[in-house]
Amino acid sequence: xxxxxxxxxxxxxxxxxxxxxxxxxxxxxxxxxxxxxxxxxxxxxxxxxxxxxxxxxxxxxxxxxxxxxxxxxxxxxxxxxxxxxxxxxxxxxxxxxxxxxxxxxxxxxxxxxxxxxxxxxxxxxxxxxxxxxxxxxxxxxxxxxxxxxxxxxxxxxxxxxxxxxxxxxxxxxxxxxxxxxxxxxxxxxxxxxxxxxxxxxxxxxxxxxxxxxxxxxxxxxxxxxxxxxxxxxxxxxxxxx
Amino acid sequence: xxxxxxxxxxxxxxxxxxxxxxxxxxxxxxxxxxxxxxxxxxxxxxxxxxxxxxxxxxxxxxxxxxxxxxxxxxxxxxxxxxxxxxxxxxxxxxxxxxxxxxxxxxxxxxxxxxxxxxxxxxxxxxxxxxxxxxxxxxxxxxxxxxxxxxxxxxxxxxxxxxxxxxxxxxxxxxxxxxxxxxxxxxxxxxxxxxxxxxxxxxxxxxxxxxxxxxxxxxxxxxxxxxxxxxxxxxxxxxxxxxxxxxxxxxxxxxxxxxxxxxxxxxxxxxxxxxxxxxxxxxxxxxxxxxxxxxxxxxxxxxxxxxxxxxxxxxxxxxxxxxxxxxxxxxxxxxxxxxxxxxxxxxxxxx
Numbered sequence: 001x002x003x004x005x006x007x008x009x010x011x012x013x014x015x016x017x018x019x020x021x022x023x024x025x026x027x028x029x030x031x032x033x034x035x036x037x038x039x040x041x042x043x044x045x046x047x048x049x050x051x052x053x054x055x056x057x058x059x060x061x062x063x064x065x066x067x068x069x070x071x072x073x074x075x076x077x078x079x080x081x082x083x084x085x086x087x088x089x090x091x092x093x094x095x096x097x098x099x100x101x102x103x104x105x106x107x108x109x110x111x112x113x114x115x116x117x118x119x120x121x122x123x124x125x126x127x128x129x130x131x132x133x134x135x136x137x138x139x140x141x142x143x144x145x146x147x148x149x150x151x152x153x154x155x156x157x158x159x160x161x162x163x164x165x166x167x168x169x170x171x172x173x174x175x176x177x178x179x180x181x182x183x184x185x186x187x188x189x190x191x192x193x194x195x196x197x198x199x200x201x202x203x204x205x206x207x208x209x210x211x212x213x214x215x216x217x218x219x220x221x222x223x224x225x226x227x228x229x230x231x232x233x234x235x236x237x238x239x240x241x
Numbered sequence: 242x243x244x245x246x247x248x249x250x251x252x253x254x255x256x257x258x259x260x261x262x263x264x265x266x267x268x269x270x271x272x273x274x275x276x277x278x279x280x281x282x283x284x285x286x287x288x289x290x291x292x293x294x295x296x297x298x299x300x301x302x303x304x305x306x307x308x309x310x311x312x313x314x315x316x317x318x319x320x321x322x323x324x325x326x327x328x329x330x331x332x333x334x335x336x337x338x339x340x341x342x343x344x345x346x347x348x349x350x351x352x353x354x355x356x357x358x359x360x361x362x363x364x365x366x367x368x369x370x371x372x373x374x375x376x377x378x379x380x381x382x383x384x385x386x387x388x389x390x391x392x393x394x395x396x397x398x399x400x401x402x403x404x405x406x407x408x409x410x411x412x413x414x415x416x417x418x419x420x421x422x423x424x425x426x427x428x429x430x431x432x433x434x435x436x437x438x439x440x441x442x443x444x445x446x447x448x449x450x451x452x453x454x455x456x457x458x459x460x461x462x463x464x465x466x467x468x469x470x471x472x473x474x475x476x477x478x479x480x481x482x483x484x485x486x487x488x489x490x491x492x493x494x495x496x497x498x499x500x501x502x503x504x505x506x507x508x509x510x511x512x513x514x515x516x517x518x519x520x521x522x523x524x525x526x527x528x529x530x531x532x533x534x535x536x537x538x539x540x541x542x543x544x545x546x547x548x549x550x551x552x553x554x555x556x557x558x559x560x561x562x563x564x565x566x567x568x569x570x571x572x573x574x575x576x577x578x579x580x581x582x583x584x585x586x587x588x589x590x591x
Binding site: 053055073074075076077078079083084086090092093094095099102103104106107151155 | 458461462464465467468469471472473474475476477478479532
């Protein structure tokens with residue numbers, strides 16, 4: 001783990017009733033990194049992201065942001081500089097694109113700053129500018145995903161948590177989406193923690209990879225180390241050990 | 242970079258040009274509906290005389306305040322509430338109890354006497370309703386979707402029972418008589434026309450406040466809650482507080498309508514605050530269109546016209562009309578939902 005870890009989970013355990021979703025998971029996200037979380041369904045990938053936002057019941061362990069323990073409500077986490085783009089896009093279909101984007105930073109009183117962020121986000125996703133007055137329901141799945149990410153960026157985050165940004169998108173759009181993710185990292189120096197199922201494509205862009213299995217970290221290393229080991233075959237096709 | 246789109250020329254421009262009006266009407270269903278409703282109202286009032294017109298307008302103004310305030314909760318925030326009549330009732334009873342002198346009432350036991358003026362009682366009543374709504378909303382915020390609807394029905398039923406059985410305060414089934422009339426600068430407002438102007442003034446205030454709310458960023462968060470309550474939380478908003486706030490505001494608006502009604506009728510009893518009234522209010526909101534304030538005005542107007550106009554249906558025998566009114570209203574609503582589920586001028590369905 002890098003020394004300048006922005007976001008760090010230490011031995012975090014999450015329990016939903018009797019079900020242990022995360023079993024003392026430790027992981028970190030450094031400055032300017034793209035970190036991928038992989039693993040089969042139910043491994044606890046999304047739970048990691050939810051735990052950061054206080055949306056999952058953490059029973060033990062600590063989550064820290066810039067070396068300070070993070071135990072505040074979801075709405076304060078946003079102000080600290082973490083944005084969460086939940087699974088399944090979840091845009092507000094009856095609002096226009098611009099209104100959707102503004103939802104990302106409604107707490108911001110500074111109108112000039114708001115305009116600047118809107119400008120920046122639309123520059124990154126030109127399609128959002130073209131359709132800015134249309135309702136989100138008029139967009140395609142890929143465009144809605146871009147809107148969801150853009151809405152997250154409106155909070156001007158230092159760290160962006162993406163939950164399956166390519167879910168249900170056509171392969172050509174998947175490629176475009178991953179290029180955008182790299183672009184965000186490079187242009188804005190935003191650290192990105194991404195849960196992803198498109199293994200091959202995400203290994204090309206990630207700086208580090210965690211493989212989760214049954215609520216534990218089964219592997220942690222560079223994309224090369226994941227490709228060379230047989231860990232993915234093990235967790236996706238059979239039990240570890 | 243973010244310039245505004247070119248606005249269409251406003252609809253009232255076409256009023257001065259009959260040909261333009263004709264093409265506009267045939268191409269725009271919503272405008273056509275507006276046009277038909279307004280014309281129907283004028284024709285109806287002209288045919289029935291001004292006294293009846295004032296009566297219709299008074300009913301319209303009350304239902305419009307109720308519908309606009311309920312639309313904030315149902316249409317904009319997506320909370321299907323059937324408890325609105327409870328707040329209407331609390332407002333009406335507050336004004337009634339706080340203004341009347343109960344000495345002559347034939348109810349056993351001591352009845353508290355406050356003797357406040359109408360306007361003081363109205364504001365106190367709205368404050369009381371706000372507190373009640375805060376409590377009810379606190380309980381309701383633990384539920385969602387269909388369970389929310391059921392629990393709100395529960396509150397509507399409870400409130401009716403309280404009006405009916407809390408005799409020492411509400412006089413139970415006897416109702417409350419001789420409720421005070423408003424007084425403005427030493428002049429008592431007691432003619433129907435004066436009362437109508439007062440009610441319309443309140444309607445304008447309620448409409449303006451609601452309009453400001455839905456145009457603000459606060460209103461935008463409400464609409465986002467309607468779309469996806471969980472998604473809104475990860476942007477840093479506590480959906481619960483937003484829901485509670487609009488819930489209380491809406492309830493206080495309903496209390497305002499209740500207070501005015503109590504004073505206008507000078508008599509209230511629990512029968513005016515049954516669950517059916519809530520259902521009719523929800524119907525008006527859906528009839529006009531969810532998430533449109535103008536639609537709620539239109540919905541209230543159509544409802545009052547249908548409800549009152551059916552007294553004059555020529556082909557029905559007089560003794561049947563009273564019974565048939567609600568049935569016919571029901572049929573109209575079924576037809577409307579079949580052919581125009583988004584309401585008269587609404588944008589989307591429930």
